[in-house]
Amino acid sequence: MTAPRSWWKVRPGQLSASVALLPLAMIVLVAYAGTVLWSLRVSLTDARTFPSDVYVGLAQYERLFHNERWLLSLNNLALYGLLFIGLCMVVGLLLAVFIDQKVRGEGLLRTVFLYPYAMSFVATGLVWQWLLNPELGLQNAVQTLGFDGVQIDWIVDQDKVMYTIVLATVWQASGFVMALLLAGLRSIDAQIWNAARIDGIPTWQVYVFIVLPMLGESIATVFVLLLTATVKLFDAVVSMTQGGPGNASEVPAKFIMDHLFGRANLALASAGSVVLLLSFLALVAPLFYARSRYQKRVGHP
């Protein structure tokens, strides 16, 4: 038995390492944990322009869910998320699989598919705003070609405006999905392909029944990242439609920003941000749980 030694005598560098991690600790405690708790607290008060100490229980949440604009924004986000995530996945996967067929000009094609991802959502929104301009944009170009009946005035149509935002952001982000899934495809053992060829299994069946399940983890990662982008949806809406026409393309992030700054309703905005956080957690928590169980079963680190 050795006498208990103090830890700083054992590893003299440990103290320096702890000190070096102080900025990180401050960021985690104050900027992350602290701000979330602060927003949670404010959402339980009657704060308008300034923070307040008068607690009103869940009244702000009740008001929030009676607020038509908020309900519309949640609806829009659900529709958007479904289409954006779904389309990005399908387009990204198709591009990745087709590029993986030993095609010519692979490098050039990958560059073309991924460049929109280097552009900001603001620039993306502005380009597509111009392309979809009802007077001078795509609609006009298609109609002058002789297709008079074609209507592409979605951006000024309250029922269709969300689709235009889906279109623009899918254009921006699906190359990113392609890059991640292509990396996943390339990491699959070539032996599997050889074995499948010897057994005479058609290529598409190998993809559907063997490769796709093996991409499961990559797909889960892509899903979480796209979901994060969905919750953040703000820049593209602001630059493309400013939430219009009317309130037709309102989204939660914009609702919160408007109530924080324009409308000076701090408590309601905080309640909205807490709801946004909780809904996101409710969607990813089962996924993370399933993954950690899966990794335990197959003996991953």
Place this chain on the structure above:
Amino acid sequence: MNSRLSVARWGIYCFLLGAALFFLLPAYVMLVTSLKSMDEIRLGHLFALPAELTIEPWRSAWSSACTGLNCEGIRGGFWNSVGIVIPSTVVPILLGALNGYALSFWRPRGSQALFAVLMAGAFIPAQVMMYPLIQILAVLGIFGSLAGIVLVHTIFSMPVMTLLFRNYYLSIPTELFHAARIDGGGFLRIFFELVLPMSVPIVTVAAIMQITGVWNDYILGLVFAGREHLPMTVQLNNIINTTTGTRLYNVNMAATILTSLVPLAVYFASGRWFVRGITAGALKG
């Protein structure tokens, strides 16, 4: 069998070419629009090449386009963004490298729990943190200043920067590190003399991610940068969406291209490194 195979090849190439056209179309339209006069644009031939090439829209976008009463173009925003991007790349990378180094080689007590909370923090929507951060920066006296926006970018990039360096250092054999310890190297000496010189590849990846990410940011710049330091993305949106009177689509598209030039240049120059950043940064998901 052979002809069916080549039909499949045809299908693959058709799909890929169609997709390439879809991805290139907006860039093409953006470029030709920016080189036309407004008179020509009003004719409505969206895809036509400019009948008369003009670079006037570019000049105007850079130095005389108006946001409200202010008609100085987008050049101010360009320099503001440069001023924000440089410190917002250097500081997070240095901090991220230091964090990754401490978390992988030294692992002081409680550090792994700290890292876990940080990773969870990566998923918090910015709106939840927005107002409290404003309050904190106001107390520190740096709200609406360059220092303020740099601090905010540092905060929001901390999860991915720390993760990037931690994972990179975990892949380095610990024998090197132990040898340095036995030779009497201290915490900072090992960091500067052994670890940082080995970090060039991951610093490159991190720099690409930060430069493009910070340059493309809109919401943080809008809220935290203050009127004197509004980044280019915010000014671009103001020029295009808050104009009264006739909309100058050619100037708008020139300004949009100008705003995208820096991240696009980084993308085209860095090639596979950009993709490496995507795959390395995605590990948190």
